[in-house]
Structure formats: structure tokens, C-alpha cells
Amino acid sequence: MRAAQVTRLDGPLAIEINEIDEPTEDGPFGPQILVDVHAVGASFPDLLLSKGEYQLKPEPPFTLGVDFAGVVRSAPDGSGFAPGDRVACVGPYGGAGEVAATGPDNTFPLPDNISFEQGAALPMNYLTAQFALAERAGIREGETVLVHGAAGGVGTATIQVAKGYGARVIGVVSTEEKAAVARAAGADDVVMVDGFLAAVKELTGGVGVDIVMDVVGGRLFTDSLRSLAPQGRLLVVGFVDGSIPEVKVNRLLLNNTDVRGVGWGEYAMRRPGYMTRQWRELEPMMASGVIAPPIGATYDFADFGQALQDMDDRKALGKSVIRVR
Incomplete structure (x- = not known):
């Protein structure tokens, strides 16, 4: 699959779109949800990760992508999700590929009135x-x-x-x-x-x-x-x-x-289930239309690095989103 990767810590314009292996259901901490990614949100942590300036410092090469949205491909029993579910997800990195692996605590049901682009603008x-x-x-x-x-x-x-x-x-x-x-x-x-x-x-x-x-x-x-x-x-x-x-x-x-x-x-990642409770608090606001994320700009997947560069140059209005599918 294609993935937006940091291969050297030289900033957003050094990001490469590479072919890598798809993730599997078996993750380091147990069974994972697999998501066919439709859109990825450009985020400030992505920008910092591309420069090696974030508090998390994965060893290159690694895949970017903090916020993303798509459709569940497979999900373990008891996760609360099933194939075909529309979802929005958040994680430290790793969502900027055609397929992403995530956990139930980091995955949220995406209402039908929210597009995938808006879904990728929501979580963080x-x-x-x-x-x-x-x-x-x-x-x-x-x-x-x-x-x-x-x-x-x-x-x-x-x-x-x-x-x-x-x-x-x-x-x-x-x-x-x-x-x-x-x-x-x-x-x-x-x-x-x-x-x-x-x-x-x-x-x-x-x-x-x-x-x-x-x-x-x-x-x-x-x-x-x-x-x-x-x-x-x-x-x-x-x-x-x-x-x-x-x-x-x-x-x-x-x-x-x-x-x-x-x-x-730091607070949410240490408290299992906390983000799910937050999402439930926001769901009535999504249903009423009070929450409708404004998308400032959309980019092709090949332009992932440019999306982050525009953020770094303070050109972004609202949330910038990268289309994967």
C-alpha cells in the first residue's frame, strides 16, 4: 500500500510516498481494527514529527498520520465495530496510509452527516x-x-x-x-x-x-x-x-x-475509555450541526508534505485534509 513516510528528519518537504506492507490484525498490544483510509488530517504533531521535534521520536522510516477517517475493513470481536462502519480515528502516528491499524479506544463512529474529510478534521x-x-x-x-x-x-x-x-x-x-x-x-x-x-x-x-x-x-x-x-x-x-x-x-x-x-x-492516552466518553459528549453537537468542521484546503495524497509545509508557513485556514481515496 501507499503511505506518507518520514525517511529523514528534514521537514515536511522531505516526506515520501512509499510502497510498504499493509498492517495486519495482530498488533504489538493485541488484535487491531483495520481501516481503509479515505482522508487524513494535517496536524501540528505531523509537522513536528517530520522535523524530529515532537515528544515522540520514532526511528525513521515511519508513517505519519494522527487524524484519519475511513471504513472498517476488519475488527476483533468485542471491539464495538464491524466491517463497513464509518469511523474517525486518532493516534500518535501511522494513519497516513491506504490501510491503517488502530485500537477501539482510538476509534469513533462517524455520523452519516459528517464527511470523511470532516471526520479526518475531528478527533485531535x-x-x-x-x-x-x-x-x-x-x-x-x-x-x-x-x-x-x-x-x-x-x-x-x-x-x-x-x-x-x-x-x-x-x-x-x-x-x-x-x-x-x-x-x-x-x-x-x-x-x-x-x-x-x-x-x-x-x-x-x-x-x-x-x-x-x-x-x-x-x-x-x-x-x-x-x-x-x-x-x-x-x-x-x-x-x-x-x-x-x-x-x-x-x-x-x-x-x-x-x-x-x-x-x-498525555491525559487521554493514560485513561482507557476517556476519548470514547469525550466523543459521546460531542455526538449531540454533531447531530445538531453545531459541530461541522470547516475544511480549509484539500490535498492529493502525493502532496502530503506540501500540506504540512503550508501549515508551517501559517497559510492554513481551518483544518487541511489530505485525500487518500
């Missing part, structure tokens, strides 16, 4: 958003959520999950093109990153927001803290800006605010 970003908002922030209906990087994959996922929980959402973006993406994803208001603090204060009548979802970090961090209402929670998800900010804790004391880390993968 939407489970991260659900974990951040519900588990870490304790979101409540009627709260206001500020989303940095609101036109990206995690950003659009956070907008939709927050709306599913009954929140008001303010998106922060850098261009009008990205503002249109955030609005289409469901943001109630969208502001430009330059001067976002003043804009947020105006939109909230000077009160501030209850939750900030921050994938950017860097220079925006202090103003994100200042944008919080009393007892607000700032969620640290990533550092797209490239620099890791520091917190002056007196800011937290004065307004009874929190800074909370969001490490979904």
Missing part, C-alpha cells in the same frame, strides 16, 4: 477543545470564551464546541480573510489581534471574558490575562508564536484568575 482538535473547555475550564452555559487563532484547526474546533456548550464566543484573528472563517465556524464576534484587549473590553461592557483559549502565547499572553473577568481561566494550549511567556502571579491574585495547562494527549 475537537477532543482537545472538549477537554480544554469542559475538563480544564469547567465551562458553564452563558459564559464568554475568547479564542486566539480562531481561524485555525484548534480555533474553529473551540468555537464550535464552546457554542455547543451554550457559550458566547469572541474570535481573535489577524486578517479579514481569517475573520470570515471564524464567523463561518460560529463565532458571535470577531476582533483583530492588534488591539484585541480594548475590543474585548468594549464587547463585554468592561467586564472581560470567562475563558481564554490560547494556542499562540508569546506577546499576546499578558493582554490575554488582562482580558479575563473575575474568576476567569486562561487555557494554555500551545505556543504558535514561538516564545513561552512567563506569568507574574500577582496578576492572578488581584482578580482571582487562573492559568491552566491543557495537555489533552
Whole structure:
């Protein structure tokens, strides 16, 4: 079968589409589900893996692919899945082939109203958003959520999950093109990153927001803290800006605010069944249409590396997806 592989750690444009053996049902940790892959989502871990900069460091050659969607080819008894089932899957890597092996805890039923391309955009970003908002922030209906990087994959996922929980959402973006993406994803208001603090204060009548979802970090961090209402929670998800900010804790004391880390993968992978419970929480939102992942761009399988390069160049809007079939 064809697979998108890292053979040397020279970044996304060094990724090769190679012919390798198909996986088998017998995996290192027991029987596996085999999936005929239709689409793979381009993810930030894929980009880091291609450079050898991810916390997991498999030895090349290895197959990329964190998020993918397709049709079950075979499944072990008791897995809860059967041949022909439409599924979305997530794993550390290995899904970017024509056939992928996965486990029941990493496999989720894909509703008929969600396409394979959207399915490949769902698992990592939407489970991260659900974990951040519900588990870490304790979101409540009627709260206001500020989303940095609101036109990206995690950003659009956070907008939709927050709306599913009954929140008001303010998106922060850098261009009008990205503002249109955030609005289409469901943001109630969208502001430009330059001067976002003043804009947020105006939109909230000077009160501030209850939750900030921050994938950017860097220079925006202090103003994100200042944008919080009393007892607000700032969620640290990533550092797209490239620099890791520091917190002056007196800011937290004065307004009874929190800074909370969001490490979904580490948390979820250590708790069997946790991701399945998350998915069930999201299923009503998928059924209602609140969750409908916006696909920014689609690529042919041969262009897997280019999809990641465009992400690295910050050209991606929404979630980029690679078609396999």
C-alpha cells in the first residue's frame, strides 16, 4: 500500500510516498481494527514529527498520520465495530496510509452527516477543545470564551464546541480573510489581534471574558490575562508564536484568575475509555450541526508534505485534509 513516510528528519518537504506492507490484525498490544483510509488530517504533531521535534521520536522510516477517517475493513470481536462502519480515528502516528491499524479506544463512529474529510478534521482538535473547555475550564452555559487563532484547526474546533456548550464566543484573528472563517465556524464576534484587549473590553461592557483559549502565547499572553473577568481561566494550549511567556502571579491574585495547562494527549492516552466518553459528549453537537468542521484546503495524497509545509508557513485556514481515496 501507499503511505506518507518520514525517511529523514528534514521537514515536511522531505516526506515520501512509499510502497510498504499493509498492517495486519495482530498488533504489538493485541488484535487491531483495520481501516481503509479515505482522508487524513494535517496536524501540528505531523509537522513536528517530520522535523524530529515532537515528544515522540520514532526511528525513521515511519508513517505519519494522527487524524484519519475511513471504513472498517476488519475488527476483533468485542471491539464495538464491524466491517463497513464509518469511523474517525486518532493516534500518535501511522494513519497516513491506504490501510491503517488502530485500537477501539482510538476509534469513533462517524455520523452519516459528517464527511470523511470532516471526520479526518475531528478527533485531535475537537477532543482537545472538549477537554480544554469542559475538563480544564469547567465551562458553564452563558459564559464568554475568547479564542486566539480562531481561524485555525484548534480555533474553529473551540468555537464550535464552546457554542455547543451554550457559550458566547469572541474570535481573535489577524486578517479579514481569517475573520470570515471564524464567523463561518460560529463565532458571535470577531476582533483583530492588534488591539484585541480594548475590543474585548468594549464587547463585554468592561467586564472581560470567562475563558481564554490560547494556542499562540508569546506577546499576546499578558493582554490575554488582562482580558479575563473575575474568576476567569486562561487555557494554555500551545505556543504558535514561538516564545513561552512567563506569568507574574500577582496578576492572578488581584482578580482571582487562573492559568491552566491543557495537555489533552498525555491525559487521554493514560485513561482507557476517556476519548470514547469525550466523543459521546460531542455526538449531540454533531447531530445538531453545531459541530461541522470547516475544511480549509484539500490535498492529493502525493502532496502530503506540501500540506504540512503550508501549515508551517501559517497559510492554513481551518483544518487541511489530505485525500487518500
